[in-house]
Amino acid sequence: MEIIKEKSELKKIINGSILSPLGYKAGGVHAGLRYTKKDLGIILSEVPASCAAVYTKNIFNAAPLQVTKNSISIEKKLQAIIVNSACANACTGKRGLEDAYEMRSSTSKAFGISEHLVAVASTGVIGEFLDMQKIKQGINLLNPVAETCGAADFETAILTTDTVTKNTAYSTYIDGVKVTAGGAAKGSGMIHPNMATMLGFVTTDANISSDALQSALSMVTNQTFNQITVDGDTSTNDMVIVMANGQAGNKVLDENHPEWQKFIELLKLTSEELAKQIARDGEGATRLIEVNVSGCRTNEDAQMAAKTIVGSNLVKTAVFGADGNWGRVIAAMGRSGITFNPEDVTICFGETVVLNHSEPVSFSEETVTDYLKKDSVVINVLLEEGKGAGTAWGCDLTYDYVKINGSYRS
Amino acid sequence: MEIIKEKSELKKIINGSILSPLGYKAGGVHAGLRYTKKDLGIILSEVPASCAAVYTKNIFNAAPLQVTKNSISIEKKLQAIIVNSACANACTGKRGLEDAYEMRSSTSKAFGISEHLVAVASTGVIGEFLDMQKIKQGINLLNPVAETCGAADFETAILTTDTVTKNTAYSTYIDGVKVTAGGAAKGSGMIHPNMATMLGFVTTDANISSDALQSALSMVTNQTFNQITVDGDTSTNDMVIVMANGQAGNKVLDENHPEWQKFIELLKLTSEELAKQIARDGEGATRLIEVNVSGCRTNEDAQMAAKTIVGSNLVKTAVFGADGNWGRVIAAMGRSGITFNPEDVTICFGETVVLNHSEPVSFSEETVTDYLKKDSVVINVLLEEGKGAGTAWGCDLTYDYVKINGSYRS
The missing domain is CATH 3.10.20.340 (ArgJ beta chain, C-terminal domain)
Structure with missing residues (x-):
C-alpha cells in the first residue's frame, strides 16, 4: 500500500471518515429497534450528489434495495441515505415494501429533500417487519452534524454483530484541487462475494457524473468488496452506495480525464480498506x-x-x-x-x-x-x-x- | 424409503456389509501408521470382478487415484482394493506415485493376483510420504476372511476423524435369483460434492458388465454421494469403487435388461445409505x-x-x-x-x-x-x-x- 500511496500521491487521512470529504453531515440515534445500541443512522449531502450503487446478486432483494433502486432510477442523484440495523426488512412481502417506502418518505419530510433523493438500507434479521412507529420517531430524532461525532454515531448505528466500527478516508489531488473519499461499512456474518450482509457507504467531494461513478464503482467492487468472504453466505440486503457531491471543485471526471486513474485508485483504496476491516471483524474472527x-x-x-x-x-x-x-x-x-x-x-x-x-x-x-x-x-x-x-x-x-x-x- | 422398498422388493439386510454379497472377503490390521488404531484394510473378491469408479474432480488427484485409474484401464476388472488411513499420499510428487505403485505390487504378490486387478486408496494428511516399510509389513499381516469380523476390521481401518464405521447392504431379486449389494465408507471432513475426502466401497454379486456398472454408478453418485456436504471442501483423494463379481448368477445386466431399474435402485439405496451415514458423522456433527x-x-x-x-x-x-x-x-x-x-x-x-x-x-x-x-x-x-x-x-x-x-x- 505504501508504494501505491507514493505513486499516486494518495494520502490516508488519520481518523478519516464519511465526513472527511467536503459537504456532508451524518448522525445516528437509538430508535428503539435494539435494547440500547444506536440503530438508525443518516448520511446527508449539502447538495444533491451524483451516485452509484451495487447490490446483492442474491435472487431475494430486500425491500430497502428495491426502494433505493427506485430512487436512483429517477434522476441518478442522492442527497441522503437512511439506514437501520436490527431488522433487515427482507422477505416481508408487500407490507415490507410499503414500510421501506414509508421510511423514505419520512426521511424526505424530516429533512426537506425530494423522496427520490433518499436511499434506504436495512440490516438485521430476515423475515421480521420493521417497527414503523419507532422508525418514524427515530427519523425525527436524527440531527446530522458535520463534526466527527456525527460519523461515529452513524458508524455505530449500522452495526449488527460487528464488534468494531469501520471507517476510512483517503485524499489525492485532481486538477490541482484536493479530492477526498471517505467510507463507513458494516458486515460481520453472511459475508461473501457479491455483496454479502454488508453495507458500504462512500462519500466523496469529487465532481463526477453518475454514469462515470457507476463504472468506477463496479470495477472497484470486483477487486475489493467482492473479494472478501467470512462464511460463504451472501445476503438479501447488501449494497454499496457512493455519493459524489462535487464540492472539491475539480473538472468533471470521466474515463477521458487525464487523472481518471487517480480517482479510481482513491475509490479503490477506500473500498479495499473498508473491505479488509469487514473481513477482519468477521463473526468470531481472531485474524x-x-x-x-x-x-x-x-x-x-x-x-x-x-x-x-x-x-x-x-x-x-x-x-x-x-x-x-x-x-x-x-x-x-x-x-x-x-x-x-x-x-x-x-x-x-x-x-x-x-x-x-x-x-x-x-x-x-x-x-x-x-x-x-x-x-x-x-x-x-x-x-x-x-x-x-x-x-x-x-x-x-x-x-x-x-x-x-x-x-x-x- | 419404506415405499421404495415395497415397490421394488428391495430389502435392507440387518447388520449388512461389504461381505453380504457372495464371494467376498475383507480384513484390516494395525500397520503402525497410527498409534493403535487399525490403519490398513483390504477387500478381496474370489474372482476378478467387473468394476466401476468415480473420482474427485479436484484438479489435484492423489497418487493412489492415479494408480487405481491405471489398474482399471487395463482390463476393467478388479479383484482387490487395498486402503490405508492416516496418510493421503497426496501432493507427494514422483516418490508418492512410486509408493502407490509399490503398495499395489506388494498387495498383488501377497495375494497372488495380477497387479492390474488391485485398486489403491489412501486417506489422511496431505503432503506427507507413506511409510512404505510399515505398509509392506502391514500387507503381509492382512488375513481377509468372509466372516462379519473381516468387514468390521476393514471398516475400522479406513477411518480418519470418523467417529463410527459406515456400512450397509440391500438385496433384491433379479432373474429370480437373489442379488445383493453391500458397502463400506469413510468420510468426515473435507466433505462436499464431487468426491470429497470420502472413500466409498460397494461390493455386489450381480452379474453385470463394467461399462453398464460404470453408467449405473455415475448416475447414482450424482444423486447420493455427490449430494452430501460437511464443509464445502473437496479432497484430492476421494473415490467410490464398485466391484461386481457375478456370483449371484443372474443374466448379465445392462440397460436393456427388464430388471435394470431394480439394480439401479439397489445400488442407489446402498449408496444413499452410506452417503447419509457420512453426512451424519460429519466432523463435530450432532445432527x-x-x-x-x-x-x-x-x-x-x-x-x-x-x-x-x-x-x-x-x-x-x-x-x-x-x-x-x-x-x-x-x-x-x-x-x-x-x-x-x-x-x-x-x-x-x-x-x-x-x-x-x-x-x-x-x-x-x-x-x-x-x-x-x-x-x-x-x-x-x-x-x-x-x-x-x-x-x-x-x-x-x-x-x-x-x-x-x-x-x-x-
Missing part, C-alpha cells in the same frame, strides 16, 4: 487472512482461486489452530474451478515456503505456527500459467463463530 | 440435516438448491442452535444459482410451515426448536416452477468442528 495468488492465466482466475482458498472452512480452521497445513490450501485451490498445472504450485505462509513447485519443503513448523498466530496472516500462492494476479481477504473460523450463529436471534 | 427441494424447473436445479442450503454455514449453525431461522434458508437458496420466483417460496421445518408462498407465517418457536433438536432434521422447500425435485444431506456446524480442524495434524 485477518489475506490470500494472494499470482502466475494465473487471468486476473479473474487469480481472484477466483484466492477467494476459494480464503473461504475454505478447513483453511480457516487451520489458521485458527495456527497449523501450517498447506494441504488444505492446495485442496481448496484444486476445486476452485481454474485451470493450472498441479505439478507447479508454490505456497508460502508469510515468508516461509512450504511447497515448492509442488514438492513438499521441509520447514520450521515453529516459525510457521508463530507466524499464523499473528493478527494478519498472508498466504501467497504462485502458479506458472501467466501473469494474472488477485487477492482476497477473509478471517479464521473459530468457536465464537459457532457461538454467535448458533444463537443469533435470541 | 443429520436433510433438505428436500421440489417444484423446481429441473431435478438438477432442485439438487443444486438443496446442496447450497445444506452447505450453508449459517443454516448449519442455526440447526446446531435449534433456531428456526428460515431467513438463512432463503438467503442460501437465493444465491444457489437457480432461477425461481422469489415471491412464491414455501419452507417447512419438519411438518411446521414457517414461510408460506414467501409470506412469513406465525408459528410456534417452541415446536420448531424442539424439532431442530432431534437427531435427524428435515427441511422442505417448495417452489412453483415445475416438477424438479432433489435432496441433499449434511450436518450441523458445531464447536467440535472447529476443535477437530483447528488441531487435526497434532
